[in-house]
Amino acid sequence: MTNNPNVVISDSKSSINMAITVTVSNSSIFQATAQKPPAGPTSTGGYISISRSTRLLQPDGRARIKTWVDSMRASSPSRIKPTSSLSDHDHNSSWMLHHPSALEMFDQIIDASKGKQIVMFLDYDGTLSPIVDDPDRAFMSDAMRKTVKKVARSFPTAIVSGRRRDKVYGFVRLGELYYAGSHGMDIKGPTKDSNYKKCTQSVLFQPASEFLPMIDQVYKQLVEKTKSTPGAKVENNKFCLSVHFRCVEEKKWSELAQQVKSVLKDFPKLRLTQGRKVLEIRPTIKWDKGKALEFLLESLGFGNCSDVFPVYIGDDRTDEDAFKIIRERGQGFGILVSKFPKETSASYSLREPSEVMYFLQRLAEWKKRPPLPGQCEM
Numbered sequence: 001m002t003n004n005p006n007v008v009i010s011d012s013k014s015s016i017n018m019a020i021t022v023t024v025s026n027s028s029i030f031q032a033t034a035q036k037p038p039a040g041p042t043s044t045g046g047y048i049s050i051s052r053s054t055r056l057l058q059p060d061g062r063a064r065i066k067t068w069v070d071s072m073r074a075s076s077p078s079r080i081k082p083t084s085s086l087s088d089h090d091h092n093s094s095w096m097l098h099h100p101s102a103l104e105m106f107d108q109i110i111d112a113s114k115g116k117q118i119v120m121f122l123d124y125d126g127t128l129s130p131i132v133d134d135p136d137r138a139f140m141s142d143a144m145r146k147t148v149k150k151v152a153r154s155f156p157t158a159i160v161s162g163r164r165r166d167k168v169y170g171f172v173r174l175g176e177l178y179y180a181g182s183h184g185m186d187i188k189g190p191t192k193d194s195n196y197k198k199c200t201q202s203v204l205f206q207p208a209s210e211f212l213p214m215i216d217q218v219y220k221q222l223v224e225k226t227k228s229t230p231g232a233k234v235e236n237n238k239f240c241l242s243v244h245f246r247c248v249e250e251k252k253w254s255e256l257a258q259q260v261k262s263v264l265k266d267f268p269k270l271r272l273t274q275g276r277k278v279l280e281i282r283p284t285i286k287w288d289k290g291k292a293l294e295f296l297l298e299s300l301g302f303g304n305c306s307d308v309f310p311v312y313i314g315d316d317r318t319d320e321d322a323f324k325i326i327r328e329r330g331q332g333f334g335i336l337v338s339k340f341p342k343e344t345s346a347s348y349s350l351r352e353p354s355e356v357m358y359f360l361q362r363l364a365e366w367k368k369r370p371p372l373p374g375q376c377e378m
């Protein structure tokens with residue numbers, strides 16, 4: 001297994017409906033991907049997605065803003081409301097039964113992966129780094145970096161983030177990984193292999209490049225519009241934008257929602273989704289973290305393979321698209337990072353980044369162990 005699929009793919013300039021052109025390719029898998037990108041809904045993981053074209057232009061503007069604010073309120077943490085017959089404790093126990101700790105189930109996970117190639121997918125914020133107030137200071141620890149590096153020596157590993165690719169690379173700083181920034185809309189292969197040799201060819205896939213000028217324009221407008229709301233912060237994630245409200249007083253959320261709405265009304269080709277205390281604005285193309293996962297598996301040669309075992313660890317609503325794909329494929333597992341019960345398509349849970357690190361350490365250690373006599377290693 002190699003992390004270097006020897007292909008370069010770039011986006012087409014031809015159509016906003018995401019035609020993709022293979023510029024250099026030695027792989028029929030890539031050509032197939034380019035001709036026929038995997039179909040699927042513009043899913044947001046079953047959470048509230050407010051598309052301007054269908055909802056923002058309703059005459060009852062005020063009611064819509066209330067929906068936005070309700071959704072912002074529910075965005076972090078997004079607990080499942082316990083049914084009246086269950087106490088909080090029973091509700092937590094029931095959720096843990098359905099989404100047990102990946103640490104407690106470590107041996108079972110390893111057993112299920114036997115004979116298969118594990119491919120690791122890691123979200124960044126809230127998974128590798130703790131959630132902090134200032135998005136520019138969401139650093140990952142050196143210990144986590146070392147652990148991810150070890151994992152990448154044993155398995156193909158990708159970081160899948162809502163952040164712009166160069167920014168998340170700036171935090172992670174490991175050249176041997178795949179990076180899918182902007183919620184998977186900006187994919188790039190490793191710049192070096194796990195033996196630290198420079199990779200000469202790599203994957204580059206940017207299905208939303210037509211939207212760059214629009215995103216820049218909206219970014220400027222949002223910065224201008226939201227500057228009167230204390231604590232609001234607009235982050236340019238290249239192919240998408242984040243409007244953070246973690247540091248905005250709750251009584252100002254409706255004002256902020258109104259400001260965002262007033263900008264988006266002129267951009268029907270953009271849609272709005274939500275993450276943890278953040279409104280995310282992105283192109284209406286059928287592409288998300290789930291599609292990025294499929295794309296990366298294909299690029300690694302596992303498109304139609306029965307012996308691949310993707311493990312995706314993430315904490316955010318946007319990670320649900322990837323959890324769903326894993327479920328649909330019936331291969332591997334999704335692991336949700338959350339301290340609270342949440343609606344999720346993930347199979348397992350971890351409570352926080354420190355548990356993610358411990359899980360990854362165990363995985364790397366397990367891989368390093370010599371196989372028992374008569375046992376074949378994958």
Ligand SMILES: O=P(O)(O)OC[C@H]1O[C@H](O[C@H]2O[C@H](CO)[C@@H](O)[C@H](O)[C@H]2O)[C@H](O)[C@@H](O)[C@@H]1O
Nearest residue numbers: 124125131132133135138161162242246276278
């Ligand atoms: O896909 P991810 O890597 O999880 O990125 C999703 C968003 O993460 C960042 O925002 C979140 O983390 C911040 C730092 O801890 C926190 O302040 C914010 O409230 C969270 O929503 C990032 O800043 C966003 O651009 C990403 O879209």
